[in-house]
Amino acid sequence: MIVHGVKVTVKGSTIKNVRCEACQCQYVYEMVRQKSRTSDNAAGAGAFGAIGALAMAGVSAATGGNDPEKLRADARKSLERELARTCDPVACPACGWYQADMVKEARKRYRTWMLGLGATLMVLGGAPLLIMLVINTDPHTAGRVSPLAFAAAGALVIAGVTTFVCRWRAQRGFDINQGYPSPRPPYPGAPTGYDVKQIAQAPGSAQPLPASRRGRAEAETWFYVKGEAQAGPVTWSALKRLVETGNLAGQDLVYAAGSADWVEVSSVPGLMTASV
Numbered sequence: 033m034i035v036h037g038v039k040v041t042v043k044g045s046t047i048k049n050v051r052c053e054a055c056q057c058q059y060v061y062e063m064v065r066q067k068s069r070t071s072d073n074a075a076g077a078g079a080f081g082a083i084g085a086l087a088m089a090g091v092s093a094a095t096g097g098n099d100p101e102k103l104r105a106d107a108r109k110s111l112e113r114e115l116a117r118t119c120d121p122v123a124c125p126a127c128g129w130y131q132a133d134m135v136k137e138a139r140k141r142y143r144t145w146m147l148g149l150g151a152t153l154m155v156l157g158g159a160p161l162l163i164m165l166v167i168n169t170d171p172h173t174a175g176r177v178s179p180l181a182f183a184a185a186g187a188l189v190i191a192g193v194t195t196f197v198c199r200w201r202a203q204r205g206f207d208i209n210q211g212y213p214s215p216r217p218p219y220p221g222a223p224t225g226y227d228v229k230q231i232a233q234a235p236g237s238a239q240p241l242p243a244s245r246r247g248r249a250e251a252e253t254w255f256y257v258k259g260e261a262q263a264g265p266v267t268w269s270a271l272k273r274l275v276e277t278g279n280l281a282g283q284d285l286v287y288a289a290g291s292a293d294w295v296e297v298s299s300v301p302g303l304m305t306a307s308v
């Protein structure tokens with residue numbers, strides 16, 4: 033029987049609000065994450081081979097088998113956890129400093145290919161080494177494995193361990209803030225940070241965040257200008273409460289994360305209406 037496996041992917045983003053440890057300025061960036069879950073069948077039928085299937089089976093077992101709804105719920109939970117707990121290395125737009133959790137995150141991402149290489153070398157050397165050891169301990173087959181084969185497999189294992197150690201040492205010496213305060217290129221793949229003060233000072237001209245989150249007003253994260261200062265982020269319902277309680281008036285400016293510009297409260301559909 034051929035059962036096609038299910039692969040579920042969920043994507044989400046959140047606005048991270050950061051206070052710079054170096055210059056105390058406040059900035060925001062949009063963090064995007066994606067999570068996938070694959071059912072048992074897909075893993076078994078995939079091109080992962082025996083090891084891949086075994087590894088994937090472990091993941092799938094923990095994620096609820098083949099029910100796409102369960103897979104989706106699990107992916108969403110893990111997505112939300114990651115959005116809440118992790119960060120992107122986004123330098124302070126005012127001074128270029130990376131915050132402590134970002135330094136840690138960059139370290140985690142540093143030369144991850146070495147982990148893959150180390151693991152591959154250890155499997156390539158370790159598996160034959162085990163088999164040869166078994167052959168050698170069996171009295172019927174003892175001595176049939178050449179010492180050269182032992183040495184070759186052992187060398188692979190040692191190379192794998194060395195790769196791990198090298199990565200660990202390089203990672204320890206790696207500081208993303210090296211060179212501060214002179215300008216450095218942005219971290220590859222990381223989103224852009226926007227100085228909250230600049231957004232507030234130049235409403236109308238600001239294009240602080242990508243437009244990927246436009247459209248669903250009620251799911252957005254909002255910012256608003258109150259007096260001289262910008263406030264937020266707040267949820268849609270919190271923003272609505274501010275309008276209802278008279279803290280925000282029709283001509284006050286609000287900004288939805290992901291939209292192109294600041295707009296007046298009165299121009300946002302549904303914000304000034306009394307309904308829920």
Ligand SMILES: [Zn+2]
Nearest residue numbers: 052055124127
């Ligand atoms: Zn700063």
